[in-house]
Amino acid sequence: MAILGFLRDFPLHGYDLKNRVASLAGHVRPIADGTLYPTIKKLEDAQCLTRRTAPGSVAAPRHMLEITQTGTDQLRRWLRDPEPGFITDDNKWYVMLAFLHHLENPREQALMLARRREFLDQPAQLFFDADGAPIPPERLESPFRKGLMQIHRSTNLTEIDWLDRQIAELNQRAGYAVRQREGS
Amino acid sequence: MAILGFLRDFPLHGYDLKNRVASLAGHVRPIADGTLYPTIKKLEDAQCLTRRTAPGSVAAPRHMLEITQTGTDQLRRWLRDPEPGFITDDNKWYVMLAFLHHLENPREQALMLARRREFLDQPAQLFFDADGAPIPPERLESPFRKGLMQIHRSTNLTEIDWLDRQIAELNQRAGYAVRQREGS
């Protein structure tokens, strides 16, 4: 998803892609060569991208990768109907956010933000005692667990705040677009 | 690591462990049976835990798992010298935080928090233009990318604030412990 998402902006070669994906995913989590190049080949076989050999600007020749219409469709499908992990896993959700603008309908964009918002709304119960009863932060003995829950709560509120503002704006824009089409 | 960490608190059976790990890791990311049970067996083979069959309280018999001294040592080793991902990947870092209190030396605890703090200090450059130059948030066209960077920045500051306070407290406690031992 990140590969196709970046290629939507402009053509890139593998080495460049590697660095961009690394900077984005999980914030500087490197992606291995053994992962990247087979994936590129898979996307090429699926006709999601085309390859054009160009002289390397500094060294060995590059394979400039360009996204196709099939690839764009695939990307949109992934964005429109993501696996559950893309909503609940922070790292994956960040990837969603990074490319959500490629979903051009503001209503579809708002829908995704709403799904994330709904997920964040559930109260976090991270730790349980021997009987299975959830332990509230103030009854935790470990200061690290206490901090973990505090940070979790605080960062959730920050994101919820942004999500609400963004959803409102998107819905307004969607409503405006509808009114435009209806000529009212 | 999460398995041994939870078993440090009190003995548990696999099914219970599954739910606890799921609640913690990535906040309600379920862990598959096909991952859990082979891992338990691996830890048992490595003598990190022992198994004692007990009648199931509700249904089928349970295998109560208890951590051994070897397991405790292993857990401490993982906490003391974690793979890089445990500092840079939010999900994994949360697992670190959840069990860091099992590292009993406050100086070692502070050291880990300091490593995380150092990582968070690096300015996040998530997106780059065609020339490879980083794009600051205000020049991003996508509101989602802009929001991503804002949220990232804000949540980082929240965590840094907590880290600093916690590190100071731990160092004070460590210093106090030293003074106690030196009898001054």
Add this chain to the structure above:
DNA sequence: TTTTTAAACCTCGGAGTCGATATATCTTGC
């Protein structure tokens, strides 16, 4: 009485990822 449901455990195959290794190209320093 039988069926269903839930608790609890386990295995296997496939998919995905990584680390090591290899190769080609160009620039820079010695």
Add this chain to the structure above:
DNA sequence: GCAAGATATATCGACTCCGAGGTTTAAAAA
């Protein structure tokens, strides 16, 4: 003139993890 290092691409085996399926046990529902 040559070695070193960065750029750039690729493959292979090992490892991890998941999902699908299957088993046993007991309680609850039919």
